[in-house]
Amino acid sequence: MKITHETVQHVAKLAxxxxxxxxxxxxxxxxxxxxxxxxxxxxxDLEGVEPTSHPLPLVNVLRKDEPRPSLPREEVLAGAPDHxxxxxxxxxxxxxxxx
Amino acid sequence: xxxxxxxxTLASLQRRExxxxxxxxxxxxxxxxxxxxIGAFLSVDEERALTxxxxxxxxxxxxxxxxxxxxxGVPYALKDNLxxxxxxxxxxxxxxxxxxxxxxxxxxxxxxxxxGVLVGKTNLDEFAMGSSTENSAFQLTRNPYRLEAVxxxxxxxxxxxxxxxxxxxxxxxxxxGSIRQPAAFCGVVGLKPTYGRVSRYGLIAFASxxxxxxxxxxxxEDAALVMNIISGHDPLDSTxxxxxxxxFTADLAKGLAGLRIGIVRDIPQEGLDSQVREAVEKAVxxxxxxxxxxxxxxxxxxxxxVATYYLIAPAEASSNLARYDGVRYGRRADADTLLELYxxxxxxxxxxxxxxxxxxxxxxxxxxxxxxxxxxxxxxxxLIRDDFNRAFERCDVIVMPTTPTPAxxxxxxxxxxLQMYLNDIYTIPANLAxxxxxxxxxxxxxxxxxxxxxxxxxxxxxxxxxxxxxAYEQIRGDVIPAPVLEG
Numbered sequence: 263m264k265i266t267h268e269t270v271q272h273v274a275k276l277a278x279x280x281x282x283x284x285x286x287x288x289x290x291x292x293x294x295x296x297x298x299x300x301x302x303x304x305x306x307d308l309e310g311v312e313p314t315s316h317p318l319p320l321v322n323v324l325r326k327d328e329p330r331p332s333l334p335r336e337e338v339l340a341g342a343p344d345h346x347x348x349x350x351x352x353x354x355x356x357x358x359x360x361x
Numbered sequence: 362x363x364x365x366x367x368x369x370t371l372a373s374l375q376r377r378e379x380x381x382x383x384x385x386x387x388x389x390x391x392x393x394x395x396x397x398x399i400g401a402f403l404s405v406d407e408e409r410a411l412t413x414x415x416x417x418x419x420x421x422x423x424x425x426x427x428x429x430x431x432x433x434g435v436p437y438a439l440k441d442n443l444x445x446x447x448x449x450x451x452x453x454x455x456x457x458x459x460x461x462x463x464x465x466x467x468x469x470x471x472x473x474x475x476x477g478v479l480v481g482k483t484n485l486d487e488f489a490m491g492s493s494t495e496n497s498a499f500q501l502t503r504n505p506y507r508l509e510a511v512x513x514x515x516x517x518x519x520x521x522x523x524x525x526x527x528x529x530x531x532x533x534x535x536x537x538g539s540i541r542q543p544a545a546f547c548g549v550v551g552l553k554p555t556y557g558r559v560s561r562y563g564l565i566a567f568a569s570x571x572x573x574x575x576x577x578x579x580x581x582e583d584a585a586l587v588m589n590i591i592s593g594h595d596p597l598d599s600t601x602x603x604x605x606x607x608x609f610t611a612d613l614a615k616g617l618a619g620l621r622i623g624i625v626r627d628i629p630q631e632g633l634d635s636q637v638r639e640a641v642e643k644a645v646x647x648x649x650x651x652x653x654x655x656x657x658x659x660x661x662x663x664x665x666x667v668a669t670y671y672l673i674a675p676a677e678a679s680s681n682l683a684r685y686d687g688v689r690y691g692r693r694a695d696a697d698t699l700l701e702l703y704x705x706x707x708x709x710x711x712x713x714x715x716x717x718x719x720x721x722x723x724x725x726x727x728x729x730x731x732x733x734x735x736x737x738x739x740x741x742x743x744l745i746r747d748d749f750n751r752a753f754e755r756c757d758v759i760v761m762p763t764t765p766t767p768a769x770x771x772x773x774x775x776x777x778x779l780q781m782y783l784n785d786i787y788t789i790p791a792n793l794a795x796x797x798x799x800x801x802x803x804x805x806x807x808x809x810x811x812x813x814x815x816x817x818x819x820x821x822x823x824x825x826x827x828x829x830x831x832a833y834e835q836i837r838g839d840v841i842p843a844p845v846l847e848g
Contacts, residue, residue: 263730263733265724269724270720273720273723273724273727274720276723276727277679277707277719277720277723278683278686278700278703278704278707279704279707279708279711279716279719279720280704280705280707280708281708281716285713285716288713289713289716289717289720292717292778292779293717293720293721293724295778295779296671296717296721296778296779296782297721297724297734299667299668299671299779300668300671300672300725300734300738301668302665302668303665303668303669303672303734303737303738303741304733304737306665306741308737308740308741308744311740311741311743311744312740312743313736313739313740313742313743314739314740314742314743314746315570315739316570316600317556317557317570317746317793317794317795317820318556318557318600318602318795320600323599325596333463333464337463338463338689340461340463341460341461341462341463341689341690341691342688342689342690343687343688343690343691343692343693344693350688350689352688352699352702353696353697353698353699353701353702354698354699355699
């Protein structure tokens with residue numbers, strides 16, 4: 263799998279990164295080398311091997327569904343770049359939806 | 362200057378030869394004197410630390426020291442990816458440059474409850490992604506043994522702070538070697554506990570199935586003392602293991618007799634510096650001489666560990682770092698639409714290595730490539746773990762180098778990401794398998810740089826790991842000179 267300039271732009275879009283032309287030119291050969299190195303896994307017979315997603319044999323960790331105190335709203339909003347005192351404010355999500 | 366240890370600090374306080382604020386002042390003085398050259402700290406909160414220490418003085422003068430906690434009066438530092446309530450926490454990223462967490466990491470709460478005094482937050486590779494601390498968005502950190510060399514990474518600031526005698530201990534995080542590798546480069550002890558042993562609540566996530574918090578110290582015994590405080594199940598981290606906390610100092614004095622030390626017959630040799638190999642061989646012979654049985658084991662799939670890691674860790678990172686979108690906290694760029702807001706905030710806020718890893722991870726998880734890359738990596742992870750299970754049927758502790766070379770120079774590997782990644786070849790397998798590992802200094806190179814010996818043990822068998830490491834440290838003796846800062 264060759265990582266081209268186009269692959270970089272496509273992946274950047276998926277990752278919500280705006281990558282400049284210059285960055286994409288720099289990144290393409292680097293990502294190609296890294297993915298190329300990882301391709302040594304293609305040569306190993308892994309037929310029938312169970313994948314490991316986690317080092318511990320995890321089962322669902324449940325707790326009682328009881329309300330507990332959470333962080334006060336003003337403390338949480340204190341870190342938000344823009345808010346109206348009750349909610350975080352962002353640019354309009356739906357086009358044409360009121361200002 | 363002699364090595365500043367947790368144990369001696371506590372003993373001095375117990376003998377009432379000193380009081381808590383004197384130790385905090387010593388830390389702050391040393392930081393003021395040396396950190397302009399080292400660059401270990403991103404922030405130092407003198408006032409907060411001194412206020413806390415002076416309050417301890419009062420309790421101390423009332424005679425209540427012992428009841429106040431196992432680390433009462435001991436100053437320490439935290440890697441700046443560990444959240445501290447009311448204290449800026451950046452992960453060395455522009456995107457969190459002004460982030461003040463509304464809560465603290467569980468480890469920070471535990472250390473505070475034990476009487477530790479937080480003096481500051483240390484530098485790291487942005488979001489812990491790197492092996493040299495050169496990826497910090499804010500500053501370089503220099504190796505106390507050679508200012509032109511890197512301290513290792515990603516916990517380079519925490520390693521350098523302990524090595525340079527600024528604090529007797531610090532915490533870092535280890536995803537692919539980020540505690541053990543800088544410990545090796547800076548001539549200190551660094552422990553990565555078993556996955557799940559220490560709560561990750563409040564650790565800014567990089568790769569959640571690999572990340573683990575652990576201590577940097579001058580001695581193995583100090584590492585055990587800190588582990589006694591920070592370990593244990595935490596309801597706030599559902600991946601923390603419901604395993605009882607033992608006294609990690611209990612077996613320290615048991616020595617090497619009766620222990621089986623495994624050496625890896627098929628360890629990847631490419632790029633291994635001859636001085637590192639010789640220092641490790643010498644350490645193994647010393648342990649054999651002290652009564653350990655040395656056996657050969659095989660880890661045939663470890664040669665694939667770096668390839669496996671650089672698919673799994675970026676995949677998890679691409680998911681974890683999706684939260685930095687400029688909406689709820691962190692840096693927000695000017696934008697007219699929501700999509701532009703996401704893209705610009707992230708592009709301006711993340712450095713190039715973080716973007717590289719997000720993109721590798723996004724690629725490995727993307728439609729059409731998931732089975733060929735991410736799933737194969739997870740399958741290889743199974744084989745790597747199975748190798749260890751087989752090896753630990755034959756031995757109690759596996760010994761190998763921590764890193765292929767001593768510390769490299771600043772700038773030497775920044776142009777070639779893959780070369781930088783290969784530096785983690787000996788540390789990554791333990792993260793993939795979830796095993797505990799420790800790096801203990803085992804010698805000095807001809808250039809005067811420390812060399813690290815890595816030991817690995819079975820999951821949740823830190824006691825045996827610490828026992829072997831402590832025993833080796835005793836036989837090794839005092840052959841690692843403290844760094845002398847030039848200038």
